[in-house]
Amino acid sequence: MTRIKLTVLALVMFTSFNVFSQEKEEEKKLSISGSVDAYYRTNLNAPIGTAPGSSFANLEGFALGMANIIASYEGKDVGFVADLVFGPRGEDAVFASPFYNANGSSNIVNQLYAYWNVSESVKITLGNFNTFLGYEVISPTGNFNYSTSYLFSYGPFSHTGVKADFTLSESTSLMLAVMNPTDATEFNPNGSYAVGAQLGVSDQFLNVLIDPSFFEIDFTGGFDVSDKLFLGINAAYLSGNDGAPGFYGAALYPQLKTSDSFTLGLRAEYFVEDGAFGAIGTGVADSSVFATTLSGNYQIGDLMIIPEIRLDSGSDNFFADKGSLVPDSSSLASFLIAAVYKF
Numbered sequence: 533m534t535r536i537k538l539t540v541l542a543l544v545m546f547t548s549f550n551v552f553s554q555e556k557e558e559e560k561k562l563s564i565s566g567s568v569d570a571y572y573r574t575n576l577n578a579p580i581g582t583a584p585g586s587s588f589a590n591l592e593g594f595a596l597g598m599a600n601i602i603a604s605y606e607g608k609d610v611g612f613v614a615d616l617v618f619g620p621r622g623e624d625a626v627f628a629s630p631f632y633n634a635n636g637s638s639n640i641v642n643q644l645y646a647y648w649n650v651s652e653s654v655k656i657t658l659g660n661f662n663t664f665l666g667y668e669v670i671s672p673t674g675n676f677n678y679s680t681s682y683l684f685s686y687g688p689f690s691h692t693g694v695k696a697d698f699t700l701s702e703s704t705s706l707m708l709a710v711m712n713p714t715d716a717t718e719f720n721p722n723g724s725y726a727v728g729a730q731l732g733v734s735d736q737f738l739n740v741l742i743d744p745s746f747f748e749i750d751f752t753g754g755f756d757v758s759d760k761l762f763l764g765i766n767a768a769y770l771s772g773n774d775g776a777p778g779f780y781g782a783a784l785y786p787q788l789k790t791s792d793s794f795t796l797g798l799r800a801e802y803f804v805e806d807g808a809f810g811a812i813g814t815g816v817a818d819s820s821v822f823a824t825t826l827s828g829n830y831q832i833g834d835l836m837i838i839p840e841i842r843l844d845s846g847s848d849n850f851f852a853d854k855g856s857l858v859p860d861s862s863s864l865a866s867f868l869i870a871a872v873y874k875f
Contacts, residue, residue, distance in 0.1 A: 561606045567673045569597035569621070571838075571870035575854075578864055582852045584823065584844050585812045587685035588621050589678055589868060597870070598622040600642070600671055608649070615643035617670075625670045625689055626717065639718070642670060643690070653699040660717045661695070663688040664707060664730050665739045665750040667766035667785065676764075676787055676795075677827045678838045678870040682803035683768050683781050686811045687748065688714045688741065691726070705732040714743045746772045760789045770806075777807030777817075793832070799825040812850050821846040838870040 572594050575582055583590035589597070598619035605611050617625060617640055626639045645659025668675050668684040693711025700706055707730040712720045724744040731738045736753035747770070754764035764785030770778040781803035789795045801823045808817040823844045830837040844851070844864045853861040 563604055563606070565602045565604070565875060566600040567671060567872060567874045568599045569672045569678075569870060569872040571595055571597060571678060571868050573866060573868035576865040576867060577854055578852050578861065578866075579854060579856065582864060584679065584842065584864060584866070585685070585821070585850065586680050586682050586823075587624055588680050589870070591620065596620055597672060597872075598625075600673075602643075610646065610648050612646040613643055614641075616640045617642040621670075621672070627689075627715070641717070655697040656694065657697070658694045660690060660692040662690050663714075664691075664695075664709075664728065664737075665741060665748065665752070666768070667752045667754075667764055667783065672870070672872045673836075673874045676785065676797045676829060677799050677825050678840055678868060678872070679825060679842055681766070681783050681799060681801050682779075682811060682821065682823065683766055683783055683801065686779055686809070687750065687768060687770065688743075690715060690717050691728070692717045692719075693726075695728070703734045706730070707732075713745070714741070744773070745776070746770055746778060754785065757786075762787045762789075772807075772809075777805065777809040779803065779805050779809050779811060793830060795829045797827050797829065799823070799827070801825075812846060812848075816848050819846065819848050819850075821850070834874050836872045836874070838868075838872065840868050840870070842866050842868075 571589060573589065573592060580592050596619050598617050598621035600622070601616045603614045622640065622642065625642055641660060643661050645657050645661050647655055647657040649655050662670055666684050666687050668680055670689060672678055691709065691711040691714065693709055695707055695709035698706045709728040711726045711728060713722065713724055714726055726741060726743040728739070728741045737751070739750040739752065741748045748768060750768040752766050754762060756762050764787070767782040769780040772778045781801060783799055783801035785797060785799055787795055787797035802820065803823070804820040805811060805818060812819050812821050821844055823842065825840060825842045827838055827840040846862045849859045849862050851861045851864040852859055
């Protein structure tokens, strides 16, 4: 009888442990992350309402950035990301959404995709994802500077389609994609498609995008000059189809870590309109701008404080001078301080 009782007890314990192990194994790895950001911005030599021609961080006085909430599930073979944005920066990020344009309200979806790890070296992603081109990104947590470059602002923001990522070796990767026209994130509005490719070698990336309305080639990379000094690099050329205008330019991002909590960085960018692209603001063909942005990153736990001085100098009168209401100055000096909290 004792032996029977012990056998039954052992079976119960084994079954319980087995169920517990299965539950543990099947436990979903759902995580919530994101950020919130706000800032204060003022012009040093221009009236209120004057701002650089780049995206985001262009509002006056105390202003809001965005709230970013990301829900993600990382399984062994499959997973998803739902990335939602709220606020002025978020609205600007989804500017080309057909729903946004038709209804005058904000599409809050920044990214929404599912993926399948076919093998250790192949990953398939389907849905809406931020662009693979450029050095900067939509979320302020992914950038050193709080304001953004002209190259970022006039390149693609997001794509909807399918992409395949291939790990070719420890230092080499390849991505191939078929997508809707650039920034048409909810559905395909006209039946045409874009194709893209990215070749990565030792964290240096060559990107190509062939869109129905333009062609863009982009290099993004960087390297450690020393233990405390990093140099980021971005260069791009965009050509509009059928003789449409485009742009080209380059930016350097040296960043010096002065302590465990503070890093000083500079963005030096030269941006040229190839034809009357209209990015900088005057519509004058072949206009150019040289923009230097000095930023500090002061880390306090999960909070980043970013003071920033930006000087934009153009080939034409793009900006209004102090006391003026019309563009009569080729330069703009501005200051901002931002707070970015990441969770």
